[in-house]
Structures are given as structure tokens and as C-alpha cells.
Amino acid sequence: MQEHLPLLIGTGTGLLIGILMLTIGFFSTLLLLICGGIGALIGGIPVIRRLIIGWIERLIDKIFHKF
Structure with missing residues (x-):
């Protein structure tokens, strides 16, 4: 079964x-x-996950910092 796993x-x-x-x-x-x-x-x-999380945090800070 293990040898056929990629095929399945x-x-x-x-x-x-x-x-x-x-x-x-x-x-x-x-x-x-x-x-x-x-x-x-x-x-x-x-x-990549850390890059995207950092980008989202900076974006949120820019959006809500104006208010």
C-alpha cells in the first residue's frame, strides 16, 4: 500500500x-x-507566512492610524 500511495x-x-x-x-x-x-x-x-502577516499588520496600521 505504501509504495502505491503517490498513485492513489x-x-x-x-x-x-x-x-x-x-x-x-x-x-x-x-x-x-x-x-x-x-x-x-x-x-x-x-x-512567506511571516512576510504576509507583517504586510497585513502594516496595512492595518496605515488604515487605522488615520482615524
């Missing part, structure tokens, strides 16, 4: 993407994949 994951992912394309359409599926990829990138790489 790939098959399951392909099946899920195919079902999504048939039910919600190509561009909606593409948007979901892009958002999921960005989320995985943010969650998986701590340096």
Missing part, C-alpha cells in the same frame, strides 16, 4: 478535479486550485 493520491486528486470541472465549470475550478495553492504556499513556508 494522484488518482484521487485527478478524479476530484474532473468532478469539479464537470459540476462547477473550468474557471471556478481553476480559481479554487489557485486559492488552494496560495493557501498551501502561505501555510507551508514560514518565511
Whole structure:
């Protein structure tokens, strides 16, 4: 089972993407994949996560500092 795990994951992912394309359409599926990829990138790489959190904190400070 362990040696076939990448094959099972790939098959399951392909099946899920195919079902999504048939039910919600190509561009909606593409948007979901892009958002999921960005989320995985943010969650998986701590340096990027810290950069984005710092950027959001600076943005919030700029917005609310004016009031």
C-alpha cells in the first residue's frame, strides 16, 4: 500500500478535479486550485507566512492610524 500511495493520491486528486470541472465549470475550478495553492504556499513556508502577516499588520496600521 505504501509504495502505491503517490498513485492513489494522484488518482484521487485527478478524479476530484474532473468532478469539479464537470459540476462547477473550468474557471471556478481553476480559481479554487489557485486559492488552494496560495493557501498551501502561505501555510507551508514560514518565511512567506511571516512576510504576509507583517504586510497585513502594516496595512492595518496605515488604515487605522488615520482615524
